[in-house]
Amino acid sequence: MTDIKASRGAKASHGECGGIPATRRAGTHPMRRLAHPARAGLAPGFPCPPRACNFPLRGSELPTTSFPRKRESRSPFHKIAMDSRLRGNDGRKGGHPMKFAAALAALLLATLPLPAAHAAETPRLSPARTAAEANLVDVRSRVPDIREDIKYAGSDNFVGRPVDGYHAPKCLLHPPAADALARVERALRAQGYRLEIWDCYRPARAVADFVRWAHDLADTRTKAAHYPHLDKSKLLGDYIAPVSGHSRGSTLDLDLLRCDARGEHCAPLDMGTGFDYFDPRANTDTPGLSAEQRANRARLREAMERAGFKNYPMEWWHYTYQPEPTPDTLYDVPVQ
Ligand SMILES: [Zn+2]
Secondary structure: OOOHHHHHHHHHOOOOOOOOOOOOOOOOOHHHHHOOOOOOOOOOOOOOOHHHHOOOOOHHHOOOOOOOOOOOOOOOOOOEOOOHHHOOOOOOOOOOHHHHHHHHHHHHHHHOOOOOOOOOOOOEEOOOOOOOOOOOEEHHHOOOOOEEOOHHHOOOOOOOOOOOOEOOOOOEEOHHHHHHHHHHHHHHHOOOEEEEEEEOOOOHHHHHHHHHHHHOOOOOOOHHHHOOOOOHHHOOOOOOEOOOHHHHOOEEEEEEEEOOOOOOOOEEOOOOOOOOOOOHHHOOOOOOOOHHHHHHHHHHHHHHHHOOEEEEOOEEEEEEEOOOOOOOEEOOOOEO
C-alpha cells in the first residue's frame, strides 16, 4: 500500500489494454469514415490534433511509445478511459452502436500523442452487431456447467450496478480461447479444483460506462471494497486506458475454487484480494502475500499458462489467450 506510485509506474508498461487494434488498410471501411470527429457527432471544440482528424490514419502515424502492441494498459483494472467530452453522444445507454464505435475511434486517435519515431497500429472497431457476427461463443457451449459469476451483469462490482452492454450474465469468447478454457477446467477438475469466471468479452460501451462512473466523484459507494487506499479522482488519469483488451474477445477474469472429493461444495481459494481491487496488492507477484495466497495464485497461473493463457502481472485474475485470434479488433456487441 505504501508503494502505489511505484506500482503505477510498473503498470504503465504492462497494462492489459495492450495491442491497440490495428486498421491495417487505409481503405474505406464505414467505421473509418464515421470515425472522423465531425461525423461522429462530437461536440464543437473537440480537441483535434491534426493527425487525429486526418482519418484514415495509417499505423505508421501512431506511436508505440504510448500504445505499443502487446503492451498492457496503465490501468490495473483494464477499464476504458473515455474523455468526458464524449459523454452523451457515444457511450450512452441506448445510443447507436455505430455512432458509439465511431466516437470511440475518434477518441482513441485524439488521445494518442503525436507521431513518434517508430510505427504502431491503429485501432479497428468491428462493425459486428451480434456475438455471432463477432464470432464470439458462449463458454457454456464448451463446458455447460462451468461456474460463472459475471460481475458486470449484476451489482457486485466496482460500479455498484449492472454495466452498459451486459444484457445477460454470460461469458463470451472467441472459439480458440473458449476451447482452451475448457481444457483448463477439465484439468483442474481432475485435481479437485474448478474455475469461477468473473468476466470475459467486454463490450466497448461497457468500458465507456466505467469512465462515466469514474467521472462521478460523488459516487463512492464501492470505495471500501474496491479502492480503499485511493481517492476516486485518481482512478482517471493514473488508472485509465482508452480501451480494454477484454473487448478483443480473448481475455477473461477468473478465480479458482477448491471442491470436495466429489467435485462439489466448491469454495474460493484465498487469493489475497477480491476482483477489481484497485491496489498494488492485486499484482500477481506482490510482496506481502501469505505462502498460501502465493501458492493459490501460482496454481491458477500454471493451469492457465498450460493452455495458452498469459497473465497480466498487475492483476492476478486477468488472462489473455495467445495468440489472440483478432488482436487488432475491438468489438461492441452486447453480451446477451
Ligand atoms: Zn481483466
